[in-house]
Amino acid sequence: MVKRMFWRLLLGILSLLAAPLLVWHPRLRCTLKDRLGLYPNLPPKAGPWRFWLHGASGGDLVTLVPLAQSLKAVAPGSEIIATALTRSGIEMANRYKDVFDHVYGQPMDGLFAPHRAFPRLNPDALILEYAEIWPGLIHAARKHDAIVVLNNGRIAPENVIKYRFLSKVCGGIFQKIDAFLMRNEDEARCVRAAGAQSDRVWVTGNTKFDALKGPESFERIQKLKHGLRIPNDVDVWTCGSTHEGEEGILLNVFKKLRKTVPELRLIIAPRYTERGSRIVDLAIEKGFHVWQRSQGDVTEGEHVDVYVMDTMGELQAAYGLATITFVGGSLVPRGGQNILEPAAESKAVLFGPMMATQKDLVEALVGRGGIQIQDESHLSKVLTSLFLNPDERVSLGTMAAHQVAQIKGASQKNAHHILDILKQRAED
Structure with missing residues (x-):
């Protein structure tokens, strides 16, 4: 009592x-x-x-x-x-x-x-x-x-x-x-x-x-791509569900990748959309042209390097239009986020070492379309290799989508x- x-x-x-x-x-x-x-x-x-x-x-x-x-x-x-x-x-x-x-x-x-x-x-x-x-x-x-x-x-x-x-x-x-x-x-x-x-x-x-619905519809992916005015002939790196402390690392890696893939675009979709403005400021500080998705579609003729997706309901489409994906909450001690979402889009999936709350997802995907990276240097090295080897990243994406279909x-x-x-x- x-x-x-x-x-x-x-x-x-x-x-x-x-x-x-x-x-x-x-x-x-x-x-x-x-x-x-x-x-x-x-x-x-x-x-x-x-x-x-x-x-x-x-x-x-x-x-x-x-x-x-x-x-x-x-x-x-x-x-x-x-x-x-x-x-x-x-x-x-x-x-x-x-x-x-x-x-x-x-x-x-x-x-x-x-x-x-x-x-x-x-x-x-x-x-x-x-x-x-x-x-x-x-x-x-x-x-x-x-x-x-x-x-x-x-x-x-x-x-x-x-x-x-x-x-x-x-x-x-x-x-x-x-x-x-x-x-x-x-x-x-x-x-x-x-x-x-x-x-x-x-x-x-x-x-x-x-909960994975499978690939996002082609129409929704194309609608987002058109709204962001991303050219058809450029590669896109989508980083989803990012947390405080990760965007700076990702922007540094993006700057290095641009030396190898000059026309590369970066999409950052933070886990908490209210952080969008801070990420915009950070990207501008690093010298990039930035567009904040909550402001609507990109203006005609606007050149954009980094897109900050501070909106709800568009993450899956952002994964769908990506060339390669990264899932956040994994470079800082937040336990990780859902790495199966980009896998369902037949994309190679990269994520960091701090996946304590997502161990079952890591076991399901590592070696089957997913790559767990250790730090900023490792991330840069793996991404450079994948952007230069389209057959390898397509193979990884195919394996990832197949694995998702097997574990429901x-x-x-x-x-x-x-x-x-x-x-x-x-x-x-």
């Missing part, structure tokens, strides 16, 4: 302190009503089940789309609620209104926000993405008889002790999770070591693979696991 009161008080204090950020910070902006769990009262379910899917970012919500589709396929008529922590996550979820029936911002984990949210939404299952283990949400779910599932479970070895401590301090939350659907066996071992019951842990793969199916497995647990609960 004392422990429960302690962690509830702690969550309340942390939520109170975080409230201004959760409502007004540019990356987290959301209505106060959503943060307090004051959602609309949903009507009684018309179908068999109502699922609450939660992720942090826009990328998380994209990864949850194929799971939502699979749940609707195996349980026709079911409803899907989607929540996200970040503004980009909420915006991305709203792009999939055909999949997500209701979209809201994530409630704070304290100040009784989850306990206000659950009776209003009345879900049968709370499905948390990656490592979105929120004690308040989990306890509220169990109090309101909803099952709790971790989808694409991700726990690194160095975090096992932290999660074990979190579970104990917050009332044994790992014992309140009904299923841990992990991406690979290494992460399954980690979650068991952190306190998960072995009979609740399954290795099912990564639904991120299923986790969403359907996870949907069946979730349905089996719900049916078992109904029978008990």
Whole structure:
């Protein structure tokens, strides 16, 4: 009882302190009503089940789309609620209104926000993405008889002790999770070591693979190419999902490449679009002519060296028009980003050494169209070689696309696991 009161008080204090950020910070902006769990009262379910899917970012919500589709396929008529922590996550979820029936911002984990949210939404299952283990949400779910599932479970070895401590301090939350659907066996071992019951842990793969729609349409790629006014006879290097500290490195490499490939163009698509203006300033400082995509199409006759894609929804097309691609979050300690997106476009994919949260993707792609580089010098050397050897880069792109086609199916497995647990609960 004392422990429960302690962690509830702690969550309340942390939520109170975080409230201004959760409502007004540019990356987290959301209505106060959503943060307090004051959602609309949903009507009684018309179908068999109502699922609450939660992720942090826009990328998380994209990864949850194929799971939502699979749940609707195996349980026709079911409803899907989607929540996200970040503004980009909420915006991305709203792009999939055909999949997500209701979209809201994530409630704070304290100040009784989850306990206000659950009776209003009345879900049968709370499905948390990656490592979105929120004690308040989990306890509220169990109090309101909803099952709790971790989808694409991700726990690194160095975090096992932290999660074990979190579970104990917050009332044994790992014992309140009904299923841990992990991406690979290494992460399954980690979650068991952190306190998960072995009979609740399954290795099912990564639904991120299923989120790939395949190659972007030719029309969308050509529309972007025309909007950027990129000549047909020039090579393009697209760097996607870049983070703070990476763009300077990439611009330095680009300057070196220009000595070998004078007409080369660079597209930088930052992970967080609000960083666009800073990247523009950095590129200008290095002597390049820059165009910021949020300003619209490139002006007729304008010469551009570097395009900063600070817009939503155009990354896949930017990969599609590339000659070679690089995926960010991997030259700085951010754990990496989705390297399968450019692979689906039949492009050679380069990425850095810091891929701690994407190990399964690295294993899938290295040697099969993907190249993991070690530092700036290595990146420059590999890119120079590939730009001078078109047959090699085409071969790498073909292998990458073939590998993407081979590794799908986790969403359907996870949907069946979730349905089996719900049916078992109904029978008990």
